[in-house]
Amino acid sequence: MRLKYVFNEVLVGLWRNVTMTVAMIITLSVSLTMLGASVLMYMQVDRMKNFYYGEIEVSIFLREDVTDAQSTAISQAIDRSPLVASKSFESREQAFEKFKVLWRDSPDFIKSVGPESLPASYRVKLKNPEQYKTFAAEVQGLPGIQDIVDQRQLLDKVFNIFNSIQVMALVVAAFMALAALLLVGNTIQVAAYSKRREVAVMKLVGASNWFIQAPFVLEAVVAGVVGAILGFIALFVSKIVLLDGRLQALTNVLTPIPNGNVWLMLPLLAVVGAGVSAITAWITLRFYIKV
Amino acid sequence: MIQLENVTKTYPKASRPSLDDVSVGIEKGEFVFFIGPSGSGKSTIIKLLLHEVSPTRGRVMVNARDVTSMRSWKIPHFRRSIGCVFQDFRLLPNRTAYENVAFALEVIGKTKAVARRVVPEVLELVGLGGKEHRYPHELSGGEQQRVAVARAFVNRPLILLADEPTGNLDPDTSIEIMRLLDRINRTGTTVVMVTHDSNIVNQMRRRVIEIESGRIVRDQARGVYG
Numbered sequence: 001m002r003l004k005y006v007f008n009e010v011l012v013g014l015w016r017n018v019t020m021t022v023a024m025i026i027t028l029s030v031s032l033t034m035l036g037a038s039v040l041m042y043m044q045v046d047r048m049k050n051f052y053y054g055e056i057e058v059s060i061f062l063r064e065d066v067t068d069a070q071s072t073a074i075s076q077a078i079d080r081s082p083l084v085a086s087k088s089f090e091s092r093e094q095a096f097e098k099f100k101v102l103w104r105d106s107p108d109f110i111k112s113v114g115p116e117s118l119p120a121s122y123r124v125k126l127k128n129p130e131q132y133k134t135f136a137a138e139v140q141g142l143p144g145i146q147d148i149v150d151q152r153q154l155l156d157k158v159f160n161i162f163n164s165i166q167v168m169a170l171v172v173a174a175f176m177a178l179a180a181l182l183l184v185g186n187t188i189q190v191a192a193y194s195k196r197r198e199v200a201v202m203k204l205v206g207a208s209n210w211f212i213q214a215p216f217v218l219e220a221v222v223a224g225v226v227g228a229i230l231g232f233i234a235l236f237v238s239k240i241v242l243l244d245g246r247l248q249a250l251t252n253v254l255t256p257i258p259n260g261n262v263w264l265m266l267p268l269l270a271v272v273g274a275g276v277s278a279i280t281a282w283i284t285l286r287f288y289i290k291v
Numbered sequence: 292m293i294q295l296e297n298v299t300k301t302y303p304k305a306s307r308p309s310l311d312d313v314s315v316g317i318e319k320g321e322f323v324f325f326i327g328p329s330g331s332g333k334s335t336i337i338k339l340l341l342h343e344v345s346p347t348r349g350r351v352m353v354n355a356r357d358v359t360s361m362r363s364w365k366i367p368h369f370r371r372s373i374g375c376v377f378q379d380f381r382l383l384p385n386r387t388a389y390e391n392v393a394f395a396l397e398v399i400g401k402t403k404a405v406a407r408r409v410v411p412e413v414l415e416l417v418g419l420g421g422k423e424h425r426y427p428h429e430l431s432g433g434e435q436q437r438v439a440v441a442r443a444f445v446n447r448p449l450i451l452l453a454d455e456p457t458g459n460l461d462p463d464t465s466i467e468i469m470r471l472l473d474r475i476n477r478t479g480t481t482v483v484m485v486t487h488d489s490n491i492v493n494q495m496r497r498r499v500i501e502i503e504s505g506r507i508v509r510d511q512a513r514g515v516y517g
Binding site: 005197198200201202203204205206207208209211212 | 341364366367368369370371373375381383384394395397398399400442446
């Protein structure tokens with residue numbers, strides 16, 4: 001009976017103030033979408049780091065006019081270094097073969113480039129990719145080296161972009177959350193006001209505090225859960241439309257987002273949405289329903 | 292049953308205390324009038340007994356329990372042993388007489404079955420048999436107050452507090468309400484009534500405690516308004 005009473009009160013409460021309820025749910029869902037997007041991005045960057053950091057190499061490009069003696073000296077210097085895990089040599093012809101594969105869609109471009117345009121290089125895998133600087137210092141001075149390129153630095157630039165997008169999403173999420181919580185607080189105030197007679201009688205006859213507060217808190221929780229579901233749908237749709245659709249080329253480079261991670265957002269957003277709105281409602285009630 | 296021990300209550304920003312070092316004891320089953328002019332502090336007593344406000348100094352004992360030091364989460368349960376009636380009835384306008392009384396039962400966890408058994412009984416007791424399904428606006432002032440009394444009494448409280456219950460009623464209706472409170476008192480319920488209705492006090496000839504400027508100036512066993 002009491003549960004039925006409470007749920008009935010919740011539905012009536014949400015419906016009585018339906019414009020405010022809609023506003024509350026929309027802001028909640030936008031905020032939660034942003035939160036979900038930024039969590040997904042965080043997980044994605046982590047996955048990509050794991051994936052790419054195992055693959056990355058330091059490339060030592062050789063000058064065009066490098067002599068065999070210089071090349072051998074560089075090779076020996078690499079072999080002597082304790083930081084190196086493995087090393088391979090890529091001749092100009094091999095580089096050209098790779099180049100042809102990479103640009104196979106633009107035969108004109110390939111035609112304009114010959115093996116002589118590409119430098120030969122040593123590809124070095126370090127035991128610990130973080131030690132790039134020390135390794136670079138060891139070989140830097142040797143004659144015949146055109147350039148030393150650390151793929152990790154290139155990757156880090158990409159990851160930095162992801163991190164900034166993620167921070168931006170979090171900032172938007174935080175501001176929307178603030179707006180959403182103010183709306184939750186306001187909705188609860190309005191609800192408490194419109195039920196002030198009932199609340200006064202309940203206090204008078206000694207209804208327990210949780211019983212008085214439960215319908216209001218649950219109103220906020222329902223809004224939070226609905227907002228979370230909408231936010232999840234928004235995430236899922238944008239994953240399908242954007243990442244699997246229009247930006248598919250990009251996803252091939254970026255490693256695909258597993259659906260499992262997206263599904264994980266549903267309980268996460270629901271818990272965050274419901275929890276935060278419940279706490280907001282409860283704190284609001286402390287001010288509006290005194291014992 | 293009720294003990295006020297050197298109770299002083301000063302509201303924030305008030306220049307003088309509403310109650311000033313008041314000590315009074317009320318036994319189980321008594322019928323007590325608190326009288327005095329407006330602003331004398333008599334309504335503050337009701338608020339103290341309900342723990343709506345806390346005393347600035349002193350101790351309030353109800354039912355052998357120290358209300359002053361009661362933890363806030365225990366207050367709801369404590370209030371179930373006290374019934375309350377007000378000048379403005381405080382009924383829910385969108386509920387019938389029956390529903391108003393049943394509401395008081397349901398929100399403290401009683402089942403609908405209990406309500407179906409107890410509510411018609413108590414409505415009969417207050418003389419509203421046959422009017423269970425009227426809404427407050429379909430009832431006269433006296434009938435509305437009867438609903439309020441039924442709601443206050445439906446839990447069989449040990450104490451019934453009445454804050455000017457006849458303030459909005461004509462003299463004849465007031466007397467009917469007083470008869471009702473008297474009947475409730477005869478069941479053993481302690482009744483504490485705040486009023487400035489001299490007619491009623493003079494007719495009832497019960498204990499009268501007069502308050503003026505926050506102090507007790509008279510405490511008479513079978514008093515008149517004076």
